[in-house]
Amino acid sequence: MKNFLQVFIVMLTLQSIGFTxxxxxxxxxxxxxxxxxxxxxxxxxxxxxxxxxxxxxxxxxxxxxxxxxxxxxxxxxxxxxxxxxxxxxxxxxxxxxxxxxxxxxxxxxxxxxxxxxxxxxxxxxxxxxxxxxxxxxxxxxxxxxxxxxxxxxxxxxxxxxxxxxxxxxxxxxxxxxxxxxxxxxxxxxxxxxxxxxxxxxxxxxxxxxxxxxxxxxxxxxxxxxxxxxxxxxxxxxxxxxxxxxxxxxxxxxxxxxxxxxxxxxxxxxxxxxxxxxxxxxxxxxxxxxxxxxxxxxxxxxxxxxxxIVPVELLAFNASVNGSEVQLIWSTASELNNMGFEIERSIDNQDNFVTIGFVDGKGSSSEINYYSFTDHPQVSGVNQLYYRLKQVDFDGSFSYSDVVNVSYDVPAEFVLSQNYPNPFNPSTKINYFVPQESFVSVKVYDFLGREVMTLVNETRAVGSYEIVFDASSLPSGTYFYTLIGENYSFTKKMILIK
Ligand SMILES: [Zn+2]
CATH class of the missing domain: 3.40.630.10 (Zn peptidases)
Known part of the structure; x- marks a missing residue:
């Protein structure tokens, strides 16, 4: 006990006068x-x-x-x-x-x-x-x-x-x-x-x-x-x-x-x-x-x-945009940076799971900007925690700070504008399902003729992403329609070959 007390007093003394x-x-x-x-x-x-x-x-x-x-x-x-x-x-x-x-x-x-x-x-x-x-x-x-x-x-x-x-x-x-x-x-x-x-x-x-x-x-x-x-x-x-x-x-x-x-x-x-x-x-x-x-x-x-900090992270930010979570970050400099694993943990910070990867710039002395879009498959209100695992080409890695957002699942279906648009030959379509229901997503040509069915099945609550490959279709204006329970919505997209 005496020894413990002495150690404690020494630590207290050093810290109290700013010596660390x-x-x-x-x-x-x-x-x-x-x-x-x-x-x-x-x-x-x-x-x-x-x-x-x-x-x-x-x-x-x-x-x-x-x-x-x-x-x-x-x-x-x-x-x-x-x-x-x-x-x-x-x-x-x-x-x-x-x-x-x-x-x-x-x-x-x-x-x-x-x-x-x-x-x-x-x-x-x-x-x-x-x-x-x-x-x-x-x-x-x-x-x-x-x-x-x-x-x-x-x-x-x-x-x-x-x-x-x-x-x-x-x-x-x-x-x-x-x-x-x-x-x-x-x-x-x-x-x-x-x-x-x-x-x-x-x-x-x-x-x-x-x-x-x-x-x-x-x-x-x-x-x-x-x-x-x-x-x-x-x-x-x-x-x-x-x-x-x-x-x-x-x-x-x-x-x-x-x-x-x-x-x-x-x-x-x-x-x-x-x-x-x-x-x-x-x-x-x-x-x-x-x-x-x-x-x-x-x-x-x-x-x-x-x-030495090989990759200097300037900022890392998360924000909710409809049914999506947008992650953006930037680096001031990079050395041998293979890229970033995106990790997410739901409602606590103990269970991080890799949800994506974004390539780094290798070595760079310029400011670089990155983004990643997450479509969480969750229901209700959740705290979502994100961190970046920066990985070097030699396999060594380091973690960013953790950022978090309060994520409230939208009450209704969401159909996002396809990206990119115009496109050639493929584009991404995101949608959100607010409760389990039968969902269909179909593509129509300018004359209203159905040209492709992308989804036609029961879907659980959550965000989804479709990659629409139009390599077999001619250039032109197309429409895509999401039909869910008590919901139907159509958006326009343009294929330019
Ligand atoms: Zn001398």
């Missing part, structure tokens, strides 16, 4: 993978040879004036492009400066951007071997990992995956980007910067968030704290306010954009900082994974990642 776990964010955090992070770092820091633009290459340095710097940029570009994201180079300055960034356009707010970023250049006080594993292949790997995972989701906000050059020279790359964004009036909702996220020699899992009261930087810090708590990342975070200005987030503060820095530190400064020994062998791997999970988690939460 989002399953898709948890999934993304779980997908953050140490193997891929490790691979990126080993390749970026020269531990492993890699293939860059088809040629084997070992990145022994990413220092701004070393050949490896540009090769590292190529490596990053190649990775981001391999995830199908449009990727851009942004050259700047006179020293061959080159930012690389990829864009994932937001589905709801394409003009509002979150930036997840790190600098990829590195530095050493002496020598030409500059692995820069912690500073800052670690942050770079987390950005690439974000792109690798996020590409499989929709994001409501646009996400920029940015890797800055020449941070070590004085934040040159991020400064250039931020100034361009500022000049263009970009709406940057927040910047998550990672610089040194893998060193934790005493395994205390401590890290620092640097923020300042600039734009929404405090709120971004709070979101990171919330994410850390909500998803049990396992880190102990401290807030530094006013935060340090020694990394790329400061370029955004300088333009009054919200930004935060996630960094290891907390009294445990990397002993190999800016030396040839800044190598992955000194990483605390579980810590590196936790820091990456937090970075991805907070970015995913901010940008509001959602599962």
């Amino acid at each position: 776990q989002v399953p898709v964010i948890q999934t993304i955090i779980n997908q953050t993978n140490l193997d891929s992070l490790t691979k990126f770092v080993r390749e970026l820091s020269g531990e492993d040879q890699t293939i860059i633009n088809g040629t084997p290459y070992t990145i022994v340095s990413r220092r701004w004036n070393h050949a490896g710097n540009d090769m590292a940029a190529n490596y990053i570009q190649q990775k981001l492009e391999s995830y199908g994201l449009p990727t851009y180079n942004q050259p700047f300055g006179t020293g061959g400066g080159r930012n690389v960034y990829a864009v994932q356009v937001g589905t709801q707010y394409p003009n509002k951007k979150y930036i997840i970023c790190a600098h990829y250049d590195d530095f050493t006080y002496s020598g030409t071997v500059v692995p820069g594993a912690d500073d800052n292949a670690s942050g770079t790997a987390a950005v690439i990992e974000a792109a690798r995972i996020f590409k499989n989701y929709d994001s409501k906000y646009t996400i920029i995956y940015a890797l800055w050059d020449e941070e070590e020279r004085g934040l040159y790359g991020s400064d250039y980007y931020a100034q361009q964004a500022y000049n263009a009036g970009d709406s940057i909702m927040g910047v998550i910067n990672m610089d040194m996220i893998a060193y934790d020699s005493n395994s205390d899992s401590k890290a620092e968030i640097h923020t300042r009261p600039i734009a929404n930087s405090i709120a971004l810090k709070d979101k990171m704290l919330e994410t850390n708590t909500l998803y049990n990342t396992g880190l102990t975070l401290s807030t530094i306010n006013p935060g340090a200005t020694y990394s790329d987030h400061a370029s955004f503060w300088n333009r009054n954009y919200g930004a935060i820095l996630l960094i290891e530190l907390d009294g445990d400064f990397n002993a190999y900082y800016h030396t040839a020994n800044d190598r992955i062998q000194y990483f605390n791997m579980p810590y590196f994974l936790k820091m990456s999970k937090l970075s991805l988690g907070v970015t995913a939460a901010l940008a509001e990642l959602t599962d």
